[in-house]
Structures are given as C-alpha cells and as structure tokens.
Amino acid sequence: MNRVCRNGVGKVASKPAPFFKNRKGVRHPKAVFRGVMVLAAVWACAGGPIRAQEQAQGTYRVAGIVVNDADGTPLGKTRVSLAEVQDRRKAETIITGADGRFEFRNVPPGKFSLEGGRRNFLSTTYQWHEGFSTAIVTGAGLETENLVLRLIPFGSIAGKIIDEAGEPVRNARVRLYMRNRQFGRDRVVTVGFAQSDDEGKYEFMELIPAEYFVAVQAHPWYAVYPGWIDENGTKSRADTVAPELNVAYPTTFFNGATESESATPIEIEKGARVAADIHLIPVPAIYVTVKGQKNPENGTVTWPTLERVEFGEVERSGGEMIGSSDGTEMLINGLAPGAYFLGEPSQTGMIRTSGRVEVAKDGQLIEGKSAEASATVKVKLKTARGEDLPPGLNLSLRTEQMRSIAFTPAKANGEAIFDNVPPGKYSVMVNVSRAPQYTIGRISQQGGAETEGHDITVGEGVTVDVDATLMAGIVSVEGVVKKNGKPLSGVMVALVPKEPRTHLERFRRDQSDMDGTFMVGGILPGTYTLIAVEDGWGFAWMKEGVLEKYLAKGQQVNIGVMMNNKVVLPEALEAQPK
Secondary structure, X not given: OOOOOOOOOOEEOOOOOOOOOOOOOOOOOHHHHHHXXXXXXXXXXXXXXHHHHHHHHOOEEEEEEEEEOOOOOEOOOOEXXXXXXXXXXXXXXXXXXXXXXXXXXXXXXXXEEEEEEOOOEEOEEOOOEOOEOXXXXXXXXXXXXXXXXXXEEOEEEEEEEEOOOOOEOOOOEEEEEEEEOHHHOOEEEEEEEEEOOOOOEEEEEEEOOEEEEEEEEOOOOOOOXXXXXXXXXXXXXXXXXXXXXXXXXXXXXXXXXXXXXXXXXXXXXXXXEEEOOEEOOOEEOEEEXXXXXXXXXXXXXXXXXXXXXXXXXXXXXXXXXXXXXXXXXXXXXXXXXXXXXXXXXXXXEEEEEEEEEXXXXXXXXXXXXXXXXXXXXXEEEEEOOOOOOOOOOEEEEXXXXXXXXXXXXXXXXXXXXXXXXXXXXXXXXXXXXXXXXXXXXXXXXXXXXXXXXXXXXXXXXXXXXXXXXXEEOOEEEEEEEEEOOEEOOOOEEEEEEOOHHHOHHHOEEEEOOOOOEEEEEEEOOEEEEEEEEOOOOOOOOOOOOHHHHHHOOOEEEEEOOOOOOEXXXXXXXXXXXX
C-alpha cells in the first residue's frame, strides 16, 4: 500500500498486523483492514481525528525515526518491524521514507520488540546492547511517539599479504580475532577465516565496532624441506637442501608481530573500513621428530599433535609431516621457532595438555604421553527432580583457564566416559540441544561427600568415578528497575551467582524495558545477587574487585532445586551508576 500523504511515514505492509483489532476486539478481515488503514492514513494528513479514535479505542502509536548510529543521519528505505514480545508471529513491518520516519497506529497495550534492518547495517532492536534490548511498552502515560532507532553500520578490514620480495602471497590462511567483552570478561576469540586470492588480497566484511586482530599463516612458495633417509634400519634426516630454501613464515600479525602478546589491534569504529596489509618475512625452518605411542593390543599408533596457541586458542602448526618407514616416528618440517601446543588424541575427542612446548632447535624429540600417565574419568548422571535425562546431552571437561579440552555424549543410562585425561583440575560442563539449560549442581568424587558445584581433581594414571546431579534452569525472576523512585529503561540487570568466576554458566542478564520492568529467565538453582547497572555494557566487570562494589548494593535471591515458578521481587531494584 503506497503512502497516501506526504507525512514522512513509509509504506504500510500489505500483511495485516495480527494484534490490531476493532472496538469490539474482533479481528478485521484483510480487505476491511486495508480499507481502514487507507482511511486512517488520509485522516492523519488532516490532523488529530485518528489519535482521538485511538484514545477512544484504548490503542496507541509507536513512532519515531531510524538513524545511522555513526553520524545520526536518517535512514530511508529501512525495514522496521513491531512484534509482540510474547508472540513474535504477531508483527507488522513497514519501510521508512526518505526522512527515516516510521509510525505504527492502533497498537494495543502491551510489550513490543522494535527492530530495524538495512543492507550494510546490523539488524538492531531498540537500545540494543550485546544481544539485549529495551521493549516498547504501550499504555497510559508512556511516551512511544518520538523513538530513535539506531542502526549500527558494519565496518570491514581488507588488505594484501606480501612476501619479502613485495610479491603477493597466494592461498595464505588469514584468521580474524575479536576482543570480546561480553559477560564482563575480556577475551580475544576467533570470529572468522579467509584465504588470500591470486593477488594476495583478503577481506573481512560486516564487522561490528570492536578491537580486532589479523593473523596470517603461509608457506614460502619456493621452500624445500629435507626428508628421511632410512638405510639398514638406521633413520637419519637428509640435509641436502640449501639453507635459503629451508625456510618458513612464522605466524604473522598485522604490523609484523609473530606472537599474539605483541600483536597490534585494529580498531573498527562504526562503519569504518580499514586497510591492513601484512608483510611476511621468512626465518630458518626447524624440524622436530614426533614419536607415537603404540597400542600393544591392536598395534595402532597414537600421535601427539603440535599446534600453535594464539590468544589461548589453538591453531594448526602448518608444518609438513613425513612418516618414517617403520611407522614409529614422524618428521615435522618447516616449523618456525616458537611456542607450540602439545596435544594427545583420544577416543572421545582431542584431549590437549595445558603445557607448551618450546621449539628452538633442530632435531628436538617430542613424545606422546603413555596411556599409563593419563587418567580415565567416569561420570554417572542423575537429575535433581528424578526426571529423565534431557535428549542430546553432552559433557565436556573445562580447565582452570576456561578452555574445554574434551567432549563426550552421555548415554541413555546417564553414563559418560573421558579417556586419556591429563592430570589436573577440571569443571564438568553440560550442554543440551534445547531448552531448558542444565548444569551440574552437586557432585561427588570416588564415593566421597557430595559438594556444591561441578569441579573435580584428576590424578595421574587413575580412574576417577564421579556422581553428578543435574539441575534445570526453569525459574524466572521479574521486577522493576528504578532510580530516585522512577522506573528506568535500558539498564543492565545481572543475576550474579555465588562464586561468580567459577560459575559463569549460571550468570543471567536482561535489559530493563521502557516501564523499567525486566525478566531474567532460565535460572539454575543456587544463591544469587541481583544488580542493576546503568550503561553496564562493554566493560570488564568480571575483573577482580569490579563486580564486588555492585554486589554490595544488590538484592539476594535464592532459587531452590524444586522451585518451578517465577519469582516477583516485592521491592524495586535500585539502579547503580557505572
């Protein structure tokens, strides 16, 4: 339906909005509805009759403007949707005019999600922060006619990979990292991969504002590496290759760093397009000999892995692997000197040790750990309420450095086994394929006393029997955020568990709506403190000492194992300044 007057309001969607009703609460047939909408638009050109009609019907307007969050300019030809929070299928969509304005009429009382989408912009909801937003609340005394919906323009990083001669490097593996401060933590995580083309070019598009790092792995096109010589049962390495050909490119970050600790971040602001060329400089290559562990029962050989670790994440080493004729050793050529990560394969996935291996000289021997040095962890699961185990249940072991090293599915009888586990302290983590979320709330080891949490200690070469109790997150907490006695919207609400730095999976958050209300759902049993922080997004409040000052003024909430309903706070939650 085209606009019928020049009032800055965009095209009205042809699909009728399911939440619009007439005075008697009866839904209009499509034809009648469209006729009413045309008439309403004509009356709006003349002034206030439509608003008077809406007030008589107890309905409201949701209107405003869509702007570029980078510079505040209006965004025309933008899709804007208004949907009921409780049922997103009940929605209406319009396209803004050249002035970026939108308007929804005859909206009943309730809560609605306002979302905008446009090419080269992040699809964004009202007052969006880290995936949370503020719901539009219609009702008496609430202002919903002068909203500003801000869309964040995507940025990009593009560049060229160049070798020591200034020539393009083809087929280089380019990895993109982003500094992520969600959930109050400051981490650097992988967010994308690319491969350089025939001109050495690469590009990462649709980037949100953040700090990024770009790393490159590649082989010199001219490199030649020696192989094995096996004469009369004696293995040796052929050293007939010229030194200038036996070279490697170290993993190289933007601005030339070869270790993640020294990498230069690339700051992407809203809509920024940054050029980041990377020059690769060869270094003398190093080789190592890897010795596998032979299984005496079936004769199979288990090989340790050698990989890079950047920002705590594993990356392939990039070396060239050549096996010996007797199948007991592996030659890895073409390695750049530096720190690598030693891993051990297992039947349930890749078990990785927490230590690093410094590769600094030729001929270094690396051996896999024997089966006797590792442990087996047997987990027996039950549910706190006695219900059946959830479908698609998987377990993982997480180190004290918050890195998962092993994964295994749980059997229907609740048993799960991890083999080849290095000694150390671990958290047993739970993942299910659908809601509700579960966690291990109580655990006992080797038949000992049951304790709260999910942590175990694994010794060397032992079998650890673990009994674990699963708890489901089915409780919600509702309340209202106020400041100086008045409801406040857009505030970060966080439900913080006891011992928060070891129970990150129990954190829950929300953002207060226009009337100050919030709902934190999927809460796992436990003891919590509820806090509300103005502009509490994007800063590392999980650092030691930061969170504590907010917890001192929060409200304590206790969620029992057998609770299955919502908790409504009797008092308002006071907003704290950042």
